[in-house]
Amino acid sequence: MARITIIGGGVIGLSIAFECRKRGHEITVVEAQRCGGQASGAAAGMLAPYSEIEEDPDDFFRLCQRSLQLFPEWQEEVKQHSEIDFEYNESGSLYCIYHEADRLSLETKQAWQQKFHVKSKLLTAEEVREKEPELSENVVAALWCPEEAHIYAPGYVAALLQACRSLGVRVVENAGEAKLENGDVVTKNERIESDEVVLAAGAWSMYWENELGCTLPxxxxxxxxxxxxxxxxxxxxxxxxxxxxxxxxxxxxxxxxxxxxxxxxxxxxxxxxxxxxxxxxxxxxxxxxxxxxxxxxxxxxxQDGFPLIGRVVEKTGIILATGHYRNGILLSPITAKIVADEIDQIPQRIEIGQFNPNRFQSIQ
Ligand SMILES: Cc1cc2nc3c(=O)[nH]c(=O)nc-3n(C[C@H](O)[C@H](O)[C@H](O)COP(=O)(O)OP(=O)(O)OC[C@H]3O[C@@H](n4cnc5c(N)ncnc54)[C@H](O)[C@@H]3O)c2cc1C
CATH class of the missing domain: 3.30.9.10 (D-Amino Acid Oxidase, subunit A, domain 2)
Known part of the structure; x- marks a missing residue:
């Protein structure tokens, strides 16, 4: 059992806390202000990699797809442990176009999606309006992705927090900006000794460059x-x-x-x-x-549009889990499992080399 301190109580920090605690580790989450009070509580909660990713698939697409596949079971577990019933809706999506010239891009997208066993169908204008009578008559066609879903992000984050607490995670809110001193996490009120530190500080992760000795764009x-x-x-x-x-x-x-x-x-x-x-x-x-x-x-x-997930070379007791940009809600279960596997020394089940936090140069 490892003593793990997680800096940042957004969806990423709380998901990692939840997964690691389920695996038996001793967890403390330190949050500068209120858990879910930043990007995670503001999100629209779409779990929509097929609509969001426009170009050819890569490891990032596979990461998103895997996370979407994890969601049904993951959200159920969060509900069970928290006893909070937040909205999770497997509604599917419609990517609508308004000009004939855009039809080719929809067809191209659908063609590569099929290689990844994504269910999707091109709908005519009539079919779109049958499914969604409130949409404008100007719609020309749409790509229907029935597997996409959405979640009520503030409810999900509140349930993650409650699930963590129910499992015995120590959550310290209003801790001020946590810092590292000789490997310990230091807040305005305490010094926390840990075997592993996870930095899940969202956009504020940029301030850790000097401390971690690596470039964090x-x-x-x-x-x-x-x-x-x-x-x-x-x-x-x-x-x-x-x-x-x-x-x-x-x-x-x-x-x-x-x-x-x-x-x-x-x-x-x-x-x-x-x-x-x-x-x-x-x-x-x-x-x-x-x-x-x-x-x-x-x-x-x-800088390159991909998250940073993994151990920092210069400071091996520190794992980064940040930079999730537009998809942090979607990527919360897979990120939690990657970080927990890293801590438990379990070989990763999917390719994560592209998300290596050391891919930008070290600070000399
Ligand atoms: C308008 C909007 C819509 C979005 N819609 C979607 C969507 O539909 N689907 C989707 O998947 N994603 C969406 N996102 C993106 C998603 O919200 C983010 O990717 C995700 O919330 C990032 O989570 P996080 O935990 O890394 O960051 P945050 O939620 O920002 O959490 C980081 C936390 O770390 C804390 N912190 C920082 N520094 C320290 C420190 N030194 N000590 C202690 N605590 C610290 C902060 O206070 C903060 O609470 C949306 C984002 C926005 C803004």
Whole structure:
């Protein structure tokens, strides 16, 4: 049994805590503020690798696909241990196009998806509107991916936190910014000795370069997002400009901007205005409505678009699990299992070389 301290109580840190605790390790999570209070609580909760990944598949696609496949059992376990019933909806998705010229890209995408046994079907405009009567008549066709799903992210994160606590994980919130001193994790109130330290600090992982002795090209990309009280949708709706996803609480969420704003989590008129304009075109019933809720979060982006998961060469007692950018909710179960396997010295079940945190050069 190892003593493991996890820095960061977002979806990634809590998922790792949950998995490692189930395997019998002694876990402490230290969170600067409130667990789930940053990107993880702001997310739309889509589990949608087939719609999100446009280009040819690579190891990142396989990582996302594997994580999607883990979700049914994983979310059930979180519900059991937390006794919290959050929304998980295997709704499927429709990737809609509005110009004939875009049909070829949908067909190409579907062709490579089939090689990976992804279920998908090209629908005509009539078929799309039969499935989703609230969508605009301008839709030309859509790619239907029935295996994609979504989750209510704030509920999922709250349940993960409760599941961790029920299993005996020590969670320290409002710990201030944890630091490392001679291998110990130090918070404003205590010093924690550990066998392993996992850094799951989301966009804030960028500040650990000097401490870890390796280049960490991680940076915050703000996502602005809003919600309407609107008639429901049966699927996640994607277009090239954004997405709409209906939640069981009666809201339709429209997302999301991608802007560089340092660590600012305010919404702007420009960011939300663009979303409003786009969403009203896609779903005309929204035209007379105002979003009742607007918010923003900071996605942990990386230079090459891939997460950093694995042990740091210069500091072998430290494992990084960060940089999940647009897919941290989706990737939470697989990341937890990769990190737990690393700690338990179990050979990895999928190819993870592309996510090696040492792939950027060391700091001299
Ligand atoms: C608008 C929006 C929509 C999104 N939609 C989706 C989606 O539909 N599907 C999907 O899969 N993903 C989505 N994402 C992305 C997803 O939210 C992120 O990839 C994911 O939440 C990252 O999780 P994390 O735990 O790494 O980071 P965070 O949730 O940011 O958590 C990191 C935590 O570490 C803490 N911390 C940092 N430094 C320290 C320190 N020194 N000491 C202690 N604690 C520290 C922070 O306080 C924070 O709570 C979305 C993101 C946004 C913003």
């Amino acid at each position: 991680i940076f915050p990309i703000r996502g602005q997002i809003c919600a309407y009280e609107a008639p429901t949708l049966n699927h996640i709706i994607f277009t090239s400009q954004g997405y709409l996803v209906a939640k069981a609480n009666g809201s339709v969420v429209a997302g999301a901007s991608e802007d560089i704003a340092d660590f600012d989590t305010n919404v702007t008129m420009h960011g939300i205005g663009r979303l409003e304009k786009w969403s009203k075109k896609v779903m005309p019933v929204l035209e007379k409505m105002e979003p009742f809720h607007k918010w923003a979060g900071l996605r942990p982006a990386t």
